[in-house]
Amino acid sequence: MTLLYSEVEEELRAAVRDLLADRCPPSAVLARVESASPYDADLWKALARDIGAAGLLIPEDLGGAGASAREAAVVLEELGRAVTPVPFLTSAVMATWALVDSGAGEARDLLAALATGETTAALAVSFATSPYALPSPTAGAVRAERGRLTGRVTAVAGAEVADVLIVPASGVLYAVDATDASVETATSLDLTRPVATVTFAGAPGRPVAADLAPLRAALELGAGLLASEQLGVAEWCLTTTLAYVKERHQFARPVGSFQALKHRLADLWMELVQARAAARNAADALAARADDETGGAAEAAMAVAVAQAWCGEVAVHAAEECLQLHGGIGMTWEHPLHLYMKRAKADEIALGTPSGHRDALARLAGLPAPLAP
Amino acid sequence: MTLLYSEVEEELRAAVRDLLADRCPPSAVLARVESASPYDADLWKALARDIGAAGLLIPEDLGGAGASAREAAVVLEELGRAVTPVPFLTSAVMATWALVDSGAGEARDLLAALATGETTAALAVSFATSPYALPSPTAGAVRAERGRLTGRVTAVAGAEVADVLIVPASGVLYAVDATDASVETATSLDLTRPVATVTFAGAPGRPVAADLAPLRAALELGAGLLASEQLGVAEWCLTTTLAYVKERHQFARPVGSFQALKHRLADLWMELVQARAAARNAADALAARADDETGGAAEAAMAVAVAQAWCGEVAVHAAEECLQLHGGIGMTWEHPLHLYMKRAKADEIALGTPSGHRDALARLAGLPAPLAP
Amino acid sequence: MPDDRRDLSVTVDEAAIKERVRAFLARNDPATTPPPGFLRARFDAGLAWVHFPEGLGGLGAPRDLQHVVEAELAGTPQLDFGKMAIGLGMAAPTILAFGTEEQKKRFLRPLWTGEEIWCQLFSEPGAGSDLATLATRAVREGGEWVVDGQKVWTSGAHHARWAILVARTDPDVPKHRGMTYFVCDMHAPGVDVRPLRQITGEAEFNEVFLTGVRLPDDLRLGEVGDGWRVAQTTLMNERVAIGGAPSRRGGGVLGTVTETWRRRPELRTHDLHQRLLRLWVEAEVTRLAGVRLREQLAAGTPGPEGSGMKLAFAHLNQALSGLEVEMRREEGLLYDDWTFRRSETVDFFGRGPGYRYLRAKGNSIEGGTSEILRNIIAERVLGLPAEPRVDKNVPWKELPR
């Protein structure tokens, strides 16, 4: 176990960062989010092809890179730092992991297609779903009857760029071609990762897992790695704020020389130091868990809950300080920081709120709730 | 209703403040708390005689001043500002009010004695008791059998200077002569208002109220007026800190010119502005309640809970900032500020914690708790 | 003149005002007089703002008698305070304090009736908290001033007939001494108003570009070089106008959150409950502080609590709106409308939680950032020493930027 970045991880980071600097500067994201296609399909192809991002977590025998949660976390830090509108988290992490965890034949076929980046997938569950409260088999939003799926799922992330939807229905996980479902993008708080309503009206589904355990694993992995995306968002906010307050003058001084601001930024920096340690720890524990099916599960669950309980609030705090310390310019649509604030606030809800993860820790760390009165 | 101070109230404040400045400077308190008698009996006599403090809340026909909670609150602000070791809150507010609220004959006789300040009383309940959870008649710490009281009460404030103890026992309120009980002072966090363990072994009691409603009224009044004491504590802390940071130089500047400190003190000042409004509102609502037995009860309950939920934390915060901004000198026994910190922390627990009062507001303000899972 | 006024104010009491309103209503039936005419007549009767001088919409009466007028005239045509906030709250007191008699006569009546809307040209991209560093130039040419520069955060500029404007007239002296205050003609050539889109999607404010705008010298308010002092009057009135608490317990943004809390038990958690209870208490003590502040103002002992109220409101609105988005979980991922359109008001109640969350971020920036307010409290209320200044005696043109 190490909380540092390996050399391979640093190289991966550099490659992603270079590509994003080139293809996805904040101005480009700002222009894209109001276009008809908020997700950047070309950039996603480039990430899949040049970096192998789409197949990062897919075993090598299925054409993937066979990398671990640690490497995926590094990619997410960079995607967060650039609020990149690509479906890496939703397809290459969450949907992919549900299929990897299942290991069923149909799942393996799909993984081979996902590894190249030609096919993109999404989990058809609300992005607000936490790993701790799965849809129960009987009360799920979608019903399956003889391989035909019917129902409606709201707030699905990454659905409009998915070719395949991975759908929990009647206690089983199905793959459904997106063309057989109706996907309607909702007006979303996060402009760079809008959510959609997905409706199935007797859509044909192919079973990819016999129960919902793979869904739970995918949500846990997603939650754990979301912390790295949140770290990336927070880092951009801190870095951008530091640059601004060093340059912006009021009262004939850089505003960053005013002590009240310096102290707030020092505190924020420490939150990020803690966030980086927590996010790395979650990635590391998830990577170790995958290697060791028997032990490690409790350790990973705790690491994920800690990272989510901390990093979600840190990203929001960083975005809020970024806005406040930019003053008026931070309230304008023209400055990209609102994209980060909206991402940070949506990420705080995604895959369980911080308090949902703290509640999980009450169980995991043995801090029981008050007795009922 | 007004949240301002009346002219009469300002005159009362000036009289108390003058007396305390003369008789009870911080150095005197510091010396006293380590003596055999931490309470200042002479000062208490002077307050009773010169200011009429002991009989402030006692009706005029019983020799008191017939004043209201508003005036008592002003006295408590000053006593808090000087962490004066006198039993005003415990005797002249809480024990007195239990007797006033009862109105029984025996209670009236006792009030006449209390009004002069010759006799001092205390409620024999833990100082941590909140107005929301009275000892139940059957499970109380003290049992009464044919007028004889047996049992033990811990953490009683003001007991060692009390001539008479007002004791809830078996659902009735009794007066017991302190000479018939055993009072053992405990080593207490608050050096200026130590608590004691009171033991009754078949002590003769005279019934002063047929049920515990007067106890509840006394605890509510005590809690509501404690907010004014907390305001006084907080004010001393802020004022003392301001004086210190204006005078203390580091880096060839008054430390009060450093912006990070200025901003913290500005925030603290605002907390005190809110605390003053809340404390005045509680005093005003309690005064109005006494005038209007039918309405006003819910309004007073809410005003008390708000004031306690806010002022308890403000006093602690003010003491903590006072210590931090004094640096090393604040950690020394020699500087009086620790007396304020200990008082503030003990007051936070006294008569219900801030969160206990917030829980009461959940009911009073209609903000129900989560449904049981 | 001053003596006359004092005498008048002694004679105008509540009864006199009620009598005056009765006489006015007898002459001007609100049921039959069209609103503009009714308001013009009300102004002429001295019932616009009773503390203004006679002839300028007032009676030279004590300010706190205004409520008598408002009570007596309830139900009659009223002002559109939203659009007129800057005119009434900021321009009018400044014109009264610094305008010539001609300027007062010309501007105050249509300002008060709402026939002429006002906006404010103060902030600039480079001059926010440090307003005195502003760079918009006004150069004298004969009897006119030629103005060039860029202003920002101007609400209502697209409706406005006039603006209050501060511009630099002497870059060679220290920053506070080289500014002059003008009334800017918003219809003059060279005034270009562009909507400024905000993070909420809409445009509440404008950028105003001033290019060779020519203003006659009689639109100057106060002396040349005295603009900073004149602007202080405007800004003091602005802060008084902003620091208003909801007078109802549980009102404001808190009300929308508690309503959701009560209506949607399935959203409740213990974390949210504890945070909501804390915010409820904070809102209530802030409301009480506001009640106390208004009592102090009425009792003639204005306290310094005003800046603190704005600070507290900004914090509450931000904390409550952030909590609300989180409380709604999945619904918090949605937004109601990103359309780029003009908006005249801050609609905290008609819009969704995402809008409230984003819009409330501006509460700690607009009208004085929370940082500036803390400085003001620390120095002017608590008497803490100023920080070392590096811009005091430096000519404006030599300041680092």
Add this chain to the structure above:
Amino acid sequence: MPDDRRDLSVTVDEAAIKERVRAFLARNDPATTPPPGFLRARFDAGLAWVHFPEGLGGLGAPRDLQHVVEAELAGTPQLDFGKMAIGLGMAAPTILAFGTEEQKKRFLRPLWTGEEIWCQLFSEPGAGSDLATLATRAVREGGEWVVDGQKVWTSGAHHARWAILVARTDPDVPKHRGMTYFVCDMHAPGVDVRPLRQITGEAEFNEVFLTGVRLPDDLRLGEVGDGWRVAQTTLMNERVAIGGAPSRRGGGVLGTVTETWRRRPELRTHDLHQRLLRLWVEAEVTRLAGVRLREQLAAGTPGPEGSGMKLAFAHLNQALSGLEVEMRREEGLLYDDWTFRRSETVDFFGRGPGYRYLRAKGNSIEGGTSEILRNIIAERVLGLPAEPRVDKNVPWKELPR
């Protein structure tokens, strides 16, 4: 010499050290050698601190091989780190960096064996965060220095044989340039140590009054006037020593609180539960940050996180101990013992919650206030500009105080 050392450190690897320990143990049986003799022999064998030079308790080996020695010598007589913290953590590295060969030979061995205890005479009542403004004077008289002044917050002064001392030797130059660093003989006439009672009741620290204390010039460490630079070495080592995280999850002050939480269900409330969960998370991410920091140090890329760790610990200890007092309600009104007595250690675990609450307040003051640490992070880590300085080029004696 430097070349020799480098060669040696290349040749000393883990295997060589293990071999050396084996040989040392063969000569000095811990079961039969009395502890002082054992430690002296260990020092002479170069196994005290392996990164120190040969002959001074070390082997000139890489610092991270120390753990090999410690593992191999587990169970043998150990140092009393509590009493020796200042000697080991602060005096030794400073003597090594700035001492003469004679000074190193004289002081390091009894320092390491614990036969001579050290204390620190830096802080003064008037010089806390701004240490460089200190006023204790040292005046040269022939081959001696005469020292007068008052020092404070000196732990262990009553045990100490020696002290590290900074004093002003030239009041006519700016403050950073007029200080000199000494080793102070705590047995010299004129050294008066008085216990300083703290808010906890006990005295962990002392005040030290220096009145005409005469120190020979060979107790000077570094050049005359170079005291600030020498002191920086001491202080950097102090901060490294303080910023240690508990390595166990849920350990430290958190452990005492969670134990009470588990043991006393009747004390639990939802408010306390939510606050405790937040603090548990904060403690855990701080622990992880500490783990990561130690990994960085071991990997040879020291990060700037050290000052942040101290900041985080102070906050955690204060929040947790405050919560604990409140959680205990009635018991929180009590205290264990106010007796004025000396205390050698901070006993966070043996004492009661009131003690923890009060003592933790010092965590954000001692060894650099949280305010100073935030300045350091802001300027040295984040590169934010310094505030305007008013004390840079002013002779010390003219500074306002």
